[in-house]
Amino acid sequence: MSEGPLEITRWCGTMPMHHHLLDVQPGYAEARTGIEDESFAWRRPRRETVVTVPVVVHVVWHEESENVTEEQIRSQIDVLNADFRMRGAGLDTVPAPFAPLVADARVEFALAGTGPAGEPTTGITRTRTETAVFDADDTVKHTASGGTDAWPADRYLNLWVCPLGGGLLGYAQFPGGAPATDGVVINHRGFGTVGTATAPFDGGRTAVHEIGHWLNLRHIWGDDGEGCSGDDFVSDTPNQGGPNRGRPVFPHVSCDNAPDGDLFMNFMDYSDDAVSVMFTQGQTERMDACLAGPRGSFLASPGEPAEPAEPDDLAPTAA
Numbered sequence: 001m002s003e004g005p006l007e008i009t010r011w012c013g014t015m016p017m018h019h020h021l022l023d024v025q026p027g028y029a030e031a032r033t034g035i036e037d038e039s040f041a042w043r044r045p046r047r048e049t050v051v052t053v054p055v056v057v058h059v060v061w062h063e064e065s066e067n068v069t070e071e072q073i074r075s076q077i078d079v080l081n082a083d084f085r086m087r088g089a090g091l092d093t094v095p096a097p098f099a100p101l102v103a104d105a106r107v108e109f110a111l112a113g114t115g116p117a118g119e120p121t122t123g124i125t126r127t128r129t130e131t132a133v134f135d136a137d138d139t140v141k142h143t144a145s146g147g148t149d150a151w152p153a154d155r156y157l158n159l160w161v162c163p164l165g166g167g168l169l170g171y172a173q174f175p176g177g178a179p180a181t182d183g184v185v186i187n188h189r190g191f192g193t194v195g196t197a198t199a200p201f202d203g204g205r206t207a208v209h210e211i212g213h214w215l216n217l218r219h220i221w222g223d224d225g226e227g228c229s230g231d232d233f234v235s236d237t238p239n240q241g242g243p244n245r246g247r248p249v250f251p252h253v254s255c256d257n258a259p260d261g262d263l264f265m266n267f268m269d270y271s272d273d274a275v276s277v278m279f280t281q282g283q284t285e286r287m288d289a290c291l292a293g294p295r296g297s298f299l300a301s302p303g304e305p306a307e308p309a310e311p312d313d314l315a316p317t318a319a
């Protein structure tokens with residue numbers, strides 16, 4: 001664990017980047033509209049196979065401590081493979097009224113074994129940078145601006161790990177944006193479960209949240225500030241006011257959603273890692289639509305049939 005005061009909070013830069021791209025990137029607004037139209041129209045049974053997404057982790061570091069270990073990287077991959085398969089830590093804490101909503105996204109992640117040119121790789125790149133702290137401005141995604149260039153985004157999930165400023169834990173690019181900036185960026189202090197991962201964001205759930213965005217999920221409160229009119233375009237998540245932070249106590253009621261209240265234990269809220277434990281059925285359907293549409297290249301090789309998660313598979317609750 002890192003020493004010193006924690007200057008990060010649970011906040012994600014995905015929506016500001018989304019609005020920025022709507023303003024400046026030709027074709028992005030049209031691409032997003034098309035993707036949402038497809039997603040709204042999606043009415044198919046759940047995908048039965050498991051999709052395995054090859055991941056390249058780009059470690060971009062300024063201080064030695066930010067050059068995170070392979071152990072820390074693998075701890076993050078392990079969390080992804082638990083949480084996207086409905087066997088992550090803390091699932092037993094889901095309140096009974098919400099238990100029927102819990103769903104297996106049937107997505108797994110593996111460090112890439114083959115690089116863009118067919119060469120063997122560890123799936124990890126390491127770059128020393130002169131940039132002390134990055135912002136949610138995509139500079140970390142380009143070698144020319146002190147970061148590391150993306151690998152082809154139709155074949156790899158690019159995951160940059162770096163120091164982020166402004167209290168930022170991470171941000172993602174929704175499907176439909178430019179390949180050169182496609183992927184997710186994670187603050188090293190909210191990455192994995194060991195090394196520089198720092199409580200209360202040392203459960204690996206920042207990357208789960210950001211990859212949720214990468215698979216087209218929205219924030220569960222609907223990104224309308226504290227209001228009740230915003231929508232996450234998922235029918236089985238309760239309408240809720242603003243984001244929840246820390247460790248809310250069930251039920252936390254907002255927007256007339258009594259008696260059960262907010263689904264604050266969902267990965268797409270802002271609750272602490274120990275509390276963020278589930279995707280819903282509706283969210284997995286939205287991810288299915290994404291993996292059949294804009295991220296369809298990851299379905300190119302047939303996956304293994306999905307085996308239902310058994311209670312015995314549930315990992316122990318994180319400390």
Ligand SMILES: [Zn+2]
Nearest residue numbers: 012014209219
């Ligand atoms: Zn977010």
